Amino acid sequence: MPELAEVELARRQWSPFHGNRIVGLETHPAARIYRDCPAPALRVLEGLSLQTSRSHGKRMLFTFAPELHLEIHLGMSGKLLVGLPDHALHKHDHLVLRTQQASLVFNDYRMFGRVMLHDRADPWADLPPQPQDSRFSLARVRKLLARYPNKPLKALLLDQNTCPGIGNWMADEICWRLGLHPGVPVSRVDPSPLRRTIRFVTFGALKHVTEKNAGASSSGFAPGSYVTQVPPKSWLFQHRWKKGGLCPKCRTPLARDTIATRTTAWCSSCQIFPST
Numbered sequence: 339m340p341e342l343a344e345v346e347l348a349r350r351q352w353s354p355f356h357g358n359r360i361v362g363l364e365t366h367p368a369a370r371i372y373r374d375c376p377a378p379a380l381r382v383l384e385g386l387s388l389q390t391s392r393s394h395g396k397r398m399l400f401t402f403a404p405e406l407h408l409e410i411h412l413g414m415s416g417k418l419l420v421g422l423p424d425h426a427l428h429k430h431d432h433l434v435l436r437t438q439q440a441s442l443v444f445n446d447y448r449m450f451g452r453v454m455l456h457d458r459a460d461p462w463a464d465l466p467p468q469p470q471d472s473r474f475s476l477a478r479v480r481k482l483l484a485r486y487p488n489k490p491l492k493a494l495l496l497d498q499n500t501c502p503g504i505g506n507w508m509a510d511e512i513c514w515r516l517g518l519h520p521g522v523p524v525s526r527v528d529p530s531p532l533r534r535t536i537r538f539v540t541f542g543a544l545k546h547v548t549e550k551n552a553g554a555s556s557s558g559f560a561p562g563s564y565v566t567q568v569p570p571k572s573w574l575f576q577h578r579w580k581k582g583g584l585c586p587k588c589r590t591p592l593a594r595d596t597i598a599t600r601t602t603a604w605c606s607s608c609q610i611f612p613s614t
């Protein structure tokens with residue numbers, strides 16, 4: 339599932355078309371991505387220009403007027419693509435915004451993604467701070483740990499109200515860099531290194547995934563498509579799903595199990611489970 343860096347990269351696929359007017363719109367009305375917003379409601383975007391866009395965690399917001407925004411979630415398999423103005427609809431293209439220069443396409447073959455419309459000035463005013471925001475302070479991290487003392491570390495990291503945008507690969511990377519077992523209750527976690535590591539992995543993901551892939555040709559998230567650059571071999575990222583993958587620090591074969599409902603990889607030698 340795309341995490342904050344992949345989502346930001348997806349958002350940037352459409353950003354060269356800020357200022358372009360929507361001259362036509364096509365939908366697959368029966369697609370499950372319209373479960374929060376009936377497809378015909380999107381007709382309101384026709385004739386308007388895409389003004390700006392931003393991402394927050396795993397969400398993207400495309401603004402067409404001060405009080406009109408299209409929010410898109412990619413879910414498991416969603417992607418934003420750019421096609422020619424006469425782009426022919428592919429089976430899994432559920433939303434196409436036509437401009438004079440290009441077709442902006444939301445494609446999602448598993449349809450866990452979703453779209454919604456907002457008609458107020460800042461629909462995201464109440465969202466929690468992202469790890470890369472200055473409001474993701476040590477005081478905030480302390481408060482989160484105190485609020486959920488028995489929660490396993492990995493579950494806290496995956497909670498979108500706590501760490502918006504962090505998903506499975508980033509959570510495993512953070513636990514590995516902290517030297518802590520992903521299942522350790524957060525009451526046993528020191529808030530200062532936790533915050534530092536969350537931010538290190540977040541800024542690293544934005545650098546290695548978002549920045550380094552920006553401008554690459556866009557055809558999807560799978561290897562060889564728009565994410566062609568990945569974090570370096572010194573990151574757990576490159577080893578966690580490899581058959582016989584080894585810890586990049588100590589060469590111990592990586593352990594794998596389900597923790598916080600997600601398949602998790604860790605190093606049983608580097609990552610401890612402190613008793614207090």
Ligand SMILES: [Zn+2]
Pocket residue numbers: 585586587588589590605606607608609
């Ligand atoms: Zn190790």
